[in-house]
Amino acid sequence: MKRALIRYLPLVILALAWEGAAQLNLVSSLALPSLSHVAAAWIDLVRDGELLDNGLISIYRGVAGLVLAVIVGGGLGIAMASSRALDALLKPLVELFYPLPKSALIPVTVLWLGLGNGSKILLIFLGCMIPVTIGAYNGARGGDHALIWSARSMGAGRLRMLWDVLLPSALPELLNGVRTALALSFILLVSSELISAQRGFGYLIGYLGDTGAYAGMFAVVLTVAFLGFAADRLYQMLIQWLLRWRE
Amino acid sequence: MRSLSIVLLLVLWEALARSGKVTPFMLPPFSAVVGRIYTDAVAGQLWLNLGLTLYRALAGFFLAAGGGIVLGAAMSRVKPLRWFFDPIISVGFPMPKIAFLPIVMLWLGVYDVAKITMVVFDAIFPVVTATAAGLAAVDRELIWSARNMGAREGELMWQVALPAALPQILTGLQVALPIALIVEIVVEMAMGGYGLGGAMMNASRFADSRGVFAGIVEIAIVGYALVRTMALIRGRLLAWHHEAEHR
Amino acid sequence: MCNPVDAAAQIVIDRVTHTYRPAYGRPVLALSDVSLHVRPREFLALLGPSGCGKSTLLYLVGGFLPTEGGRIAVDGKPVTAPGPDRGVVFQHFALFPWKTVRANILYGLERQGLPRAERMRRAQSFIDLVGLRGFEESYPSQLSGGMKQRTAIARTLAFDPAILLMDEPFGALDAQTRALMQAELLGIWQRARKTVIFVTHDVQEAVYLADRVAVMSARPGRIKAIVETRCGDRDPNIRHSREFIDKVDEIWNLVRDEAIKAQDSVAP
Numbered sequence: 066m067k068r069a070l071i072r073y074l075p076l077v078i079l080a081l082a083w084e085g086a087a088q089l090n091l092v093s094s095l096a097l098p099s100l101s102h103v104a105a106a107w108i109d110l111v112r113d114g115e116l117l118d119n120g121l122i123s124i125y126r127g128v129a130g131l132v133l134a135v136i137v138g139g140g141l142g143i144a145m146a147s148s149r150a151l152d153a154l155l156k157p158l159v160e161l162f163y164p165l166p167k168s169a170l171i172p173v174t175v176l177w178l179g180l181g182n183g184s185k186i187l188l189i190f191l192g193c194m195i196p197v198t199i200g201a202y203n204g205a206r207g208g209d210h211a212l213i214w215s216a217r218s219m220g221a222g223r224l225r226m227l228w229d230v231l232l233p234s235a236l237p238e239l240l241n242g243v244r245t246a247l248a249l250s251f252i253l254l255v256s257s258e259l260i261s262a263q264r265g266f267g268y269l270i271g272y273l274g275d276t277g278a279y280a281g282m283f284a285v286v287l288t289v290a291f292l293g294f295a296a297d298r299l300y301q302m303l304i305q306w307l308l309r310w311r312e
Numbered sequence: 313m314r315s316l317s318i319v320l321l322l323v324l325w326e327a328l329a330r331s332g333k334v335t336p337f338m339l340p341p342f343s344a345v346v347g348r349i350y351t352d353a354v355a356g357q358l359w360l361n362l363g364l365t366l367y368r369a370l371a372g373f374f375l376a377a378g379g380g381i382v383l384g385a386a387m388s389r390v391k392p393l394r395w396f397f398d399p400i401i402s403v404g405f406p407m408p409k410i411a412f413l414p415i416v417m418l419w420l421g422v423y424d425v426a427k428i429t430m431v432v433f434d435a436i437f438p439v440v441t442a443t444a445a446g447l448a449a450v451d452r453e454l455i456w457s458a459r460n461m462g463a464r465e466g467e468l469m470w471q472v473a474l475p476a477a478l479p480q481i482l483t484g485l486q487v488a489l490p491i492a493l494i495v496e497i498v499v500e501m502a503m504g505g506y507g508l509g510g511a512m513m514n515a516s517r518f519a520d521s522r523g524v525f526a527g528i529v530e531i532a533i534v535g536y537a538l539v540r541t542m543a544l545i546r547g548r549l550l551a552w553h554h555e556a557e558h559r
Numbered sequence: 560m561c562n563p564v565d566a567a568a569q570i571v572i573d574r575v576t577h578t579y580r581p582a583y584g585r586p587v588l589a590l591s592d593v594s595l596h597v598r599p600r601e602f603l604a605l606l607g608p609s610g611c612g613k614s615t616l617l618y619l620v621g622g623f624l625p626t627e628g629g630r631i632a633v634d635g636k637p638v639t640a641p642g643p644d645r646g647v648v649f650q651h652f653a654l655f656p657w658k659t660v661r662a663n664i665l666y667g668l669e670r671q672g673l674p675r676a677e678r679m680r681r682a683q684s685f686i687d688l689v690g691l692r693g694f695e696e697s698y699p700s701q702l703s704g705g706m707k708q709r710t711a712i713a714r715t716l717a718f719d720p721a722i723l724l725m726d727e728p729f730g731a732l733d734a735q736t737r738a739l740m741q742a743e744l745l746g747i748w749q750r751a752r753k754t755v756i757f758v759t760h761d762v763q764e765a766v767y768l769a770d771r772v773a774v775m776s777a778r779p780g781r782i783k784a785i786v787e788t789r790c791g792d793r794d795p796n797i798r799h800s801r802e803f804i805d806k807v808d809e810i811w812n813l814v815r816d817e818a819i820k821a822q823d824s825v826a827p
Contacts, residue, residue, distance in 0.1 A: 075396045076403065096419055157317040164535040165528075166494040168509075171501060172516035172524045177338060251408035256498040259413060260513065267411075274414045282414060290407040297406030453653035456623050459641040461718060462670035475657045552657045552698040 098280040107284035123265040126182055130189025131250045138194035142201025167192030171257050180263050192253045193246035200242015204235030240304045247300055251293040340522045348526045365507040369496035372431025377485055380436045384443025409434045422503045434495045435488040442484020446477030482546050489542055568596035569754050575629035577615055589615045591779035600752040604765035607775030608821035613758045614726050621647050621724050646720030650727040652707045654699040660710050661695040667718035685713040705736040723755040766806045774813045777820035784813050
């Protein structure tokens, strides 16, 4: 406990410096509203439901897109690892789309599905599929041969093998791919909502900025940033729990 | 063999576009998109946008690279620095830092400085992390050997530690480069103006679907070229590394 | 006595203690009241079971670890930092992987202020000495274990230290390469008589190479016994002689109990 306190102390110092600088008027209160103002604005936004309404929309979009990406991408990766034909056919395509900055897909999804949920979910689905596919593929490829052979010699059928042997050994890489996809989903969500949306976190940030409610804008920005951080940490704990059999 | 898949994909694209099952708005034929790229190239538009995007993304990347390596090196040598920045980096890494774009716009406007700042802000994290980790992992016997041969303290970082950590530092740079491009594109879409991202966003607003698809193809090529170039540079710089032996 | 009695000790290790302080966990006493004198130009083996602190003692003499308890002096001066007067050869070679064989060897020479032509000449002579002619431009990743160690030895010899500190230098090599390297090292040492402290856990290796063998106890390490093993020149067929086998037996008996104790103790 004490160790954690010491570790995160610099953040506390920064927060105090922020409040101090604002209170002492070292910076214009327009450019940097004081931390206490931001906190107050945050409470207001929660109270009048703005934060929650927009937040839930964003979370819905993110989760939907990510879940689709994991299911389809994961399935694709495992299929590619199991079938040489599929591998030969699809690997060049995966390698082609891997270096594409996924944010380039924002305009086309807007073109197809407008400003609403659909375009955001499609964007996250398309963008996050690649890291999951790669993770699943690498994980399934790297299956411990000794494990597979001993399972086979004990008479395990294909499906059984998949569940008992391949999936657990593929899990670490797959879970890592999902972690990348998780971070990417936040980026794509926030980006697309900042650029073209009528609801959601990103939209709310833009709206507050346009109307000069900077304290509120800061509040939502920090909320989103924190959510991204928290999601990653929680996910890491989940991975640790799932992989607890590993040394 | 690998180009076969890509050719197949393009043929599919063309066929689907012409089949009448989708409108030319939803999916313009590949040939039309190529034609559009060609006209843009001849008119000079393409080079202008490409040049601007590359300039800003690379400027941000090099600043992030230099600053990140310096900070990572400083962190590995100066304990208080490491204590101070460690939570900032570990908390900041998984945050969707793009959420801070409106704040950056508030402080720095909408011109190049703001765009490049945003790129640096995002791309510096993987560089710092990789540099600090690489330096921490340097075999202490290498340092001892150098001291044994009379190297002075100041020479150790430059002559021994950094070269030894180079593989990991380069990996960090290889992660930072695509990030720089992604962020630059998003930032252009949000701020408008010239650049590949800005042009795509304009095309989207004017329902110019050929323009949108042309943008995707152009950005895909740029992304691919940057990743390949980085890999080639890595191969050259690390010719001595044992991974080169596994080629 | 085989070496001249009047030889004053070149390296004085006087009642040295050392505590190992890990980042997590309790401190461990590694060395306890170790005293040892090393005579000029003698080959001394430091022998003991794993964990007995023999490498730690070597690093203290090398100046890589600070002397906390006791005193270490080389040529009358206390040891405070590493320096080119005490050349070190590590078990895992510690070669700079981004430099070629030649560049590695030149590194030590560059710090001595010699003119370039002289540096190149000396580097080449040591490359030839260890039998690596033709591999000057190779990188360590392209070399076998034995070749890497030869490069490491050449690199250390090149800057002409009066003292050689060798930390189980052949430990990472396969048995055949090890035997060849031992013979080569002996040959090199007989040509350029330096003072050598050679750390090992291999009794045969110690008796084969050394003038004297200092046997260390299990952790916390102290000098249990010092055995004279050689007088006069080495016979290359020494391994089969009655004398050799008897010496090995004698020393192994000293080490055995310590080795058992080391096995039973918890790893640090």
